[in-house]
Amino acid sequence: MTDDTNRAAEVLKDHRASIDRLDAILVYTLGERFKHTQAVGRLKAEHALPPSDPTREATQIARLTNLADQADLDPEFAKKFLNFIIQEVIHHHEQHQS
Numbered sequence: 001m002t003d004d005t006n007r008a009a010e011v012l013k014d015h016r017a018s019i020d021r022l023d024a025i026l027v028y029t030l031g032e033r034f035k036h037t038q039a040v041g042r043l044k045a046e047h048a049l050p051p052s053d054p055t056r057e058a059t060q061i062a063r064l065t066n067l068a069d070q071a072d073l074d075p076e077f078a079k080k081f082l083n084f085i086i087q088e089v090i091h092h093h094e095q096h097q098s
C-alpha cells in the first residue's frame, strides 16, 4: 500500500466512525420520538380522536423543509423521510383504535 492509500484508509475510517455515531443518534432519536407518538396514540384512542391530523402534518412538513434548507439537506428528501415516519405513526394510531 502507498502512503496515499494508507492516508485514504485512515480518512475513510474516521468518516465511518462519525457515521456510526450519527446513526446511533438517529436510532435513539427515533426511539424517543416513537415513545411520544405512542403516548399520543393512546390519548387519541381514549378520547376518540382521529389517528391522523393533516393540519399538524402540513405545519411539520413546512417547518422541516425550512430546517432542511438551513441544514444543507435536500428538502425533498426531508419531506419524504418525515412523511414515511408519519405514515408509520398513523398506522400505530390505527392499531390503538382497533
Ligand SMILES: C=C(O[C@@H]1C=C(C(=O)O)C=C[C@H]1O)C(=O)O
Pocket: 037, 040, 051, 052, 053, 054, 056, 057, 060, 085, 086, 089, 090, 093
Ligand atoms: C403524533 C400525532 O399523530 C399523527 C402523526 C404525526 C407525527 O408523527 O408527527 C403528526 C400528526 C398526526 O397525523 C399528532 O397528532 O401529533
